[in-house]
Amino acid sequence: MLIDTHCHLDFKDFDADRDAVLERSRAAGVERIVNVGSSVEGSRRAVELAAKYDMIYASVGVHPHDAKTATDKVMADLRALGKEDKVVAVGEVGLDYYRNLSPKEEQLAVFKKFIHLARDLGLPLIIHSREAGTEALDILKKENKNGVAAVMHCFAGDRDFLNRCLDAGLYVSFTASLTFKNAKSLRETAAGMSVEKLLLETDAPFLAPQSFRGKRNEPSYLTYLVEEWSGILKLSKEDIERVTTHNADELFGLGLENKPKVAYQIRHGLYLNITNRCTNACDFCVRSQTSFVKGHNLRLDKEPSAEEVIASVGDPKKYQEIVFCGYGEPTSRLDVVKAVAKWARSKGAKVRLVTNGHGDLINGRVIARELVGLIDKVSVSLNAESDTRYNAICKPEFGAKTYLAVQDFIKSCVKNGIAVEVTCVDVEGVDVKKCEEIAAALGASFRLRSFGVVG
Ligand code: SF4
Known part of the structure; x- marks a missing residue:
């Protein structure tokens, strides 16, 4: 409409x-x-x-x-x-x-x-x-x-x-x-x-x-x-x-209906919103300002099961990529990620995981090996050139050890042959060049995201 x-x-x-x-x-x-x-x-x-x-x-x-x-x-x-x-x-x-x-x-x-x-x-x-x-x-x-x-x-x-x-x-x-x-x-x-x-x-x-x-x-x-x-x-x-x-x-205030979505399309990609929980509380996170990303309501009433996620996707081959993203940290529901990714890959789709990189801390084990063959690419939010700045911007639930754990996660993905893209948001004070150097040293590509632009 x-x-x-x-x-x-x-x-x-x-x-x-x-x-x-x-x-x-x-x-x-x-x-x-x-x-x-x-x-x-x-x-x-x-x-x-x-x-x-x-x-x-x-x-x-x-x-x-x-x-x-x-x-x-x-x-x-x-x-x-x-x-x-x-x-x-x-x-x-x-x-x-x-x-x-x-x-x-x-x-x-x-x-x-x-x-x-x-x-x-x-x-x-x-x-x-x-x-x-x-x-x-x-x-x-x-x-x-x-x-x-x-x-x-x-x-x-x-x-x-x-x-x-x-x-x-x-x-x-x-x-x-x-x-x-x-x-x-x-x-x-x-x-x-x-x-x-x-x-x-x-x-x-x-x-x-x-x-x-x-x-x-x-x-x-x-x-x-x-x-x-x-x-x-x-x-x-x-x-x-x-x-x-x-x-x-x-x-x-026209009162149009806009129900929460699990699967939502932007451009040619289909994004999957499987949880609204996150182990960071980033200063720039849009979740604190709005329920909507590019017109999609991402504020879930309940977390969907793997079967419900699959049903919401339809034919995954219709999209350039299937992306676990949404309004929370996907690896906090690792079983759902794995089940849906396995299904999407079996249909010939490309699958990407957008993550804060806390997956090892959340699940209490190194998870990269479990993603092999299921995830084509991982986009990890590094967001800062130092642990001090990371803690100030992202306020991680896991505290001071988190920044290094994010880097360890990136390393283990690279080691397991998964393509990794490190991202930063151009927040004032962040040393973007240094972040780019860290990404290169970890064997990952780098992408700078614009502050306030989501999706
Ligand atoms: S990691 Fe992403 S979802 Fe989590 S608080 Fe930061 S911006 Fe929001």
């Missing part, structure tokens, strides 16, 4: 064929739409559309062009509308200094009022910011004491502004202007986007993708944007779809 998080189906442009537009939207997989209000009348129509169509949700606001019309009466009307069913956001609101159709001072004052309205209603903000530099972000930070969530819609800024938005915890959405032939620099900026904060939008009827440029845009064209993002972020279209749908659900 795709979600168009920003369009204006209430506009006259859709009066003649709104039902047909929605039918095409459904057919293209765009099953939810946030109809964004840009005036009090438009917000009222958005609420009416949300009441009429299951797939539509509404937001209420006044576009910064019309900030001068946001009287006390308008604000009171919007406050009332904001309490209606299926209203999921306040917006679009913000600053537009491109055309300055309302005086700057009024835009600023009205934007602040909308931040407070969103806070009072407990709704996220949809922000429009054009030619306003970092001002909208600065005001949001200053006024937003209670941490109202927000999306920067129709992003058209540079990499620095994108990073500021992401650092401030905002979601960001780009329109299909990303597909325009002359949008090279915007695509370069977009390459720095975190998919975990990405939303999809058409902004229909505006900004149709390159193939329909100049024509009316509509939600079904969202698929062109998915294709573009797939190329930019080197993720599959399914990955883009799943993650952005999850993000939209998280921001707007």
Whole structure:
């Protein structure tokens, strides 16, 4: 399912064929739409559309062009509308200094009022910011004491502004202007986007993708944007779809079902989540922040048996590799790893184990020999160049002896002919070069992982 998080189906442009537009939207997989209000009348129509169509949700606001019309009466009307069913956001609101159709001072004052309205209603903000530099972000930070969530819609800024938005915890959405032939620099900026904060939008009827440029845009064209993002972020279209749908659900509270998964696909690999227990408590571990990785819910209700894991895989040959990973340390369930790996290998699949390297300590014996013939490759998180730093970052349950035990595990895997890749996360203060040297000395390859990027 795709979600168009920003369009204006209430506009006259859709009066003649709104039902047909929605039918095409459904057919293209765009099953939810946030109809964004840009005036009090438009917000009222958005609420009416949300009441009429299951797939539509509404937001209420006044576009910064019309900030001068946001009287006390308008604000009171919007406050009332904001309490209606299926209203999921306040917006679009913000600053537009491109055309300055309302005086700057009024835009600023009205934007602040909308931040407070969103806070009072407990709704996220949809922000429009054009030619306003970092001002909208600065005001949001200053006024937003209670941490109202927000999306920067129709992003058209540079990499620095994108990073500021992401650092401030905002979601960001780009329109299909990303597909325009002359949008090279915007695509370069977009390459720095975190998919975990990405939303999809058409902004229909505006900004149709390159193939329909100049024509009316509509939600079904969202698929062109998915294709573009797939190329930019080197993720599959399914990955883009799943993650952005999850993000939209998280921001707007649409209540979509997302059950915990044992087997989950990212790109061309299938990952197996067999436990949520881990013998480390790394500072950077995403488990403490979210239940989701690339849109998959990894918070297990119960640990699956080997049979249940196998049943969740289906045909292992469909994937480039089967990876024991998930939200915990796989070797704490070594029997399950061995049984599932044996089955997957017998079907001709490649199997990789992602581990913290504590397997020997957890199981009270050297386990590498038991992995021979079952595991093609092991990825071990070393994460530090010294035991002191390892203990500080990873806080291992086994205490001071752990760092050396991880190295012993790597050595015994190498000795038993299993390919080993040592990984580190680029956390500030870690001597990456030294880690790389340690990996080489142990006979392993090395991979640096980016902080905050999982999956
Ligand atoms: S080893 Fe992995 S799962 Fe365990 S705490 Fe560290 S990052 Fe999280």
